[in-house]
Amino acid sequence: MIHNDNSKANILLVEDEENLHDTLKLNLELEGYSITSAYTGNQALKAIQNEYFDLIIMDIMLPEIDGISVTENIRVQQLDVPVLILSAKNTGADRVLGLRKGADDYMTKPFNLEELLLRVEKLIQKNKKLQTKETVGDTYEFENNKIDFKAQEATTWDGKKVDLSKKESMLLKLLIENKNEVVTREKILQVVWGYNVYPTTRTIDNFILSFRKYFESDTRNPRHFHSVRGMGYKYTD
Incomplete structure (x- = not known):
């Protein structure tokens, strides 16, 4: 995939399964993204306080605080960062809950890596467009x-x-x-x-x-x- 802009997008990857985490991190880095890793809900919340992300990839089943609660917490703080949820559960109710709590996209495991990378790129591009909106003055x-x-x-x-x-x-x-x-x-x-x-x-x-x-x-x-x-x-x- 070719990135039109030279600035590296910064992604927070929140996934506690180490093998999957490493695979995703490697593939995202190969696409030219800069990755920050978190393995628990608390680590994710800490990372969000410390830096700006263009996208968060969030597993639902996390130690300490689950991914849905982390997503809700992000939205309560009025942060507009796009969130892509990864879930081992494939019920409609989970998808609806994730989206209702503020996720922008939702993929169930196991997923196709190419599709994940495409969705990541789409969400980042869309977010960049939103960021460049003209703001009105007073x-x-x-x-x-x-x-x-x-x-x-x-x-x-x-x-x-x-x-x-x-x-x-x-x-x-x-x-x-x-x-x-x-x-x-x-x-x-x-x-x-x-x-x-x-x-x-x-x-x-x-x-x-x-x-x-x-x-x-x-x-x-x-x-x-x-x-x-x-x-x-x-x-x-």
């Missing part, structure tokens, strides 16, 4: 609307002042930073609501309706804030 203007994220207030297209709640500000910022792209409900839940609270889709829809009321001159034909059925939400300027 204020943002579009049409005649102005949003002040710091003060949590907005001036609408017809000159009205509106106070924004913390959640409204966060959701606006997330949508604007991902301009012209659909932001999934999962991403919104992760960034705006955190992991333990699951608002219904209707809750997010109501936020979008509020944004249209504030920022659209024609709420029936919104230009900026869109619900994309079955997928998520989108801002266009």
Whole structure:
């Protein structure tokens, strides 16, 4: 596999079976990745505190703390690093649990090495794209609307002042930073609501309706804030 960029991606490999660990480490290093090894859940958590990773490959069955709990812990800390879970269990329930707790991908053992390497590369590339998203500053203007994220207030297209709640500000910022792209409900839940609270889709829809009321001159034909059925939400300027 050819890596387009020269910077080595840094991978945390969390696997307590030594033979498998060594095999994976060797193959990943041959692909040009830099590998940090952890053999227990606690070692993994320690490593995450100490350095930045582009990807974590996480076994579920680990001594001390299992891989699902480690993944949950990473997400509670608001870390966006992609996590690929390896599991000896092949039930749908385990896969769903892993993904619900914040894993980005899930493979069951025994797995095909080539497929693992492909998925690793995909997750790292996707993460790099996300990292280079434009971030918006403290204020943002579009049409005649102005949003002040710091003060949590907005001036609408017809000159009205509106106070924004913390959640409204966060959701606006997330949508604007991902301009012209659909932001999934999962991403919104992760960034705006955190992991333990699951608002219904209707809750997010109501936020979008509020944004249209504030920022659209024609709420029936919104230009900026869109619900994309079955997928998520989108801002266009």
